[in-house]
Amino acid sequence: MNNFITNIINNDINNGLDIKKIKFRFPPEPNGVLHLGHIKALYINFYLAKKYNAKINLRFEDTNPINIKYKYINNIINNLKWLNFKYNNITYVSDYFNILYKLAKILIIKKKAYIQIFKNNKLYNINNIEHNLHIFHNMKYGKYNKNYILKAKINNINTNNYYINNPIMYRIINYKHFRTKYNWNIFPTYDWSHGQSDYIENITHSLCSTEFIIHKNIYNWYLNNIYNKNFNKILPKQIEFSRLNINNTITSKRKINILIKKKIINNLCDPRLLTINSFIKKGYSNKYLIDFIKVIGYSKRNNNININLLNNIIKNNLIKKSIKLMVIIKPFKIIIKNFKNNYIKWIYLKEYNKIIPFTKYIYIEKKDFKIKNYNNFYRLCINNYVRLKYSYIIKIDNITKNNNNYNIYCSIYNNNKINKNNIKSTIQWISNKYYLKIKIILYDYIFINNNKIYNKKIKILNAYSNIIIENIKINKIYQFHRIGFFYFYKYINKIYYFKKIILFNNKNNLY
Template identity: 40%
Template structure:
């Protein structure tokens, strides 16, 4: 990350002027869904700013709307934060401050800066006006302080139905800034809260509770994304008009947008409801659980957050940046293995039945500390069918009999003849093996392979981008832009050395790509691997 971005410059200036002696930031997710890559960047920014300036960073769950929050989301967010490698100083909840927030609402009423309104939601919207037309005052705007206090107390006591009344700030219905046209501060909700139970039936709106929670926690710099720029006016107005000691300042940076992806929890929920994806951990979306399931590492995600920087300019980040971050990590730190994703059987006719040769090879071409492993060479092997196909103007032709090919870490083989079924599909290829050591193969194609006798059945989930458009949310119908080939499932084999692989283990399957072991099928004993990222092999990638 640029250690001299505009937020850090502000903080340095504040410290030099002794405006603050201790920096305190916060990461405030709403537990109404799972964390995504945008949340990870916000956490990364807040945490590292606090760390680098010897300050502190709070986690605060914005649980002010009991209709949306769930315990499973809180549990998941905590788990993701820990997995990403963050050690947070303090975990807080907006609900911890409900009584204090309520008292500040009473204070605004007493100052004639808030009133109880009986307009319904449609009427409030109509009275508010538009960006082109001014708003007009509610007929209930000029109630007496005593009437407002009485009605607000009765709202708290549950004497009115949902939607019957709300508490609004009395600011300016003529303001060019829409949010300043008497925003709602409290609404009635008869919904049990996961932490406070049925203690409350009125709940503060986010804009009211958020700034007060920041002040109560002594946050110095409230860092958020650009869509909250107008909200800063209300943030400052509330803190100015209540008797609270601390006055945090809000600073905005550009929201993270990644091409061919969405990170809106609302739209992800739509995808789940439409059964386009199953759950929040689908590897095709950029939730932290989805990225983890696909095989992304905490380091790669933090590396990506660092590279995207902190600016006020909205833009769309290329997906290749995220892919390069994971590829760099996997290439250096994870072992190699061999997998056959599109298997076809080779019979080496000059190798006798029962013959077996054990070969010892490195797990990593450079990092010798990763050790070695055994592979086996036999009469029957699997190779990938695309290694026996040449592309010529998009037409597939079988190679000439007599072609010589090198088996990686083993020997050269020569194609003798091809056996097909009645439909013309290749069943197996008969070859001969040049069973010689130290053969010259400088100008011979090298392919990967697996012994049939020492193979393990596996399924490969090959993921591509979920959307066909760079910016899916700009399209009229999100669903119409779904890539119907975003998931392809293949049945193949992996080498026997992976029989002890654990869930989450990652490998570079040579000449194929990087894969993560997602699960083991209890019925078939198949290992199920998720594609993390392809290697730079355009021909092979085209055919998955």
């Protein structure tokens, strides 16, 4: 894999960076679950770590006690385990609160940081160093209300953007932190803590998404003002790449939460979401997702990837290994003339070492039958030979009509006597006596029409399967012959429930 990131690192090596010192980090905030976009960020870091034989830290960005929740830490660790991304250390920004506090005091002494107070609808800046230190100390011990903040004094950056010019380093938050408890009343902001954490951990290349480009000046300003030659440390370098955008769905935590509030989705495991938890629940292998990430690559430009690319990769992976079931959604009865009423022919399926029953009356899918052939209809109609999957070649002999019901009489034909070119279709079937009741849950992408309109449709269909299902496991993925891929997720009242993963091409109006 070659991209602008490897180019930058190779340049750094050519310019004297010791290859042994290269180190990366993955810094999630434990405020939600990981999704496909995180896999993109993870993969580049772990790919580079492998390429340069470098170390990599999993760093939890727990700077804001209000946002973070302990349960997400375990979830992230388990997700990484499932993805088989092996990091060297787990670190927490909260471990650096003491160091960050000391560094902030150094900036105050250097007159690079100052306290700002909001009082009587006015902002007051403190100039005196001793006074600043005194207030900062008292802020730490909770002696002030939220109107006190510590700001960095960056006046050199050529911008009229006030936020960028005077970023906040510390704000007062009176909230229990899950690790430091009530020890701190002030918490560092992302801007202040992130670059410093990279520096403390000896990270050489700090990869993030392009929305942080505007913060790069702050990142570098802090580092340059903290950098101490005596420590013999390398200044980390922020490199940005564009975040993952996929049409017809979303990944952003904020937008997912809106959908949950609007009750369009129930939870973070909803199969329509691209969260790692949903992938695990759907029985995916991590390989499918990494294959996808490898294909889409990395750049700085805005992108919009068609979700079918992901679906194709999943489909091509599944096609090799999933068990095939014959499933009928809308049964249509046909009669085999050659068979006697109670005769059962057991057909042996070598692939699965199982037998399935074939009887006089069988059901095929309603859409697999038409009386007359038009528009190149390959399936069952007058004059068409059709192969029933795993069993006989049939053709319609005659059709009778009672009321509104057709009776379709078919004859079995010898495999060897029919020209192969005349059999254009192999369709699924079930015996009218032996089958399993199943339910299929179908849903569409969350968004239609370029991510602007919600798609709430969820269909639950009754269907029938041949009886090959045994030792069925939750989360196991099955292929429904000619329909698509589904995963089994529950068994209630003698009914097996399956949820959609991917449907096969539907343009010929199969279903």
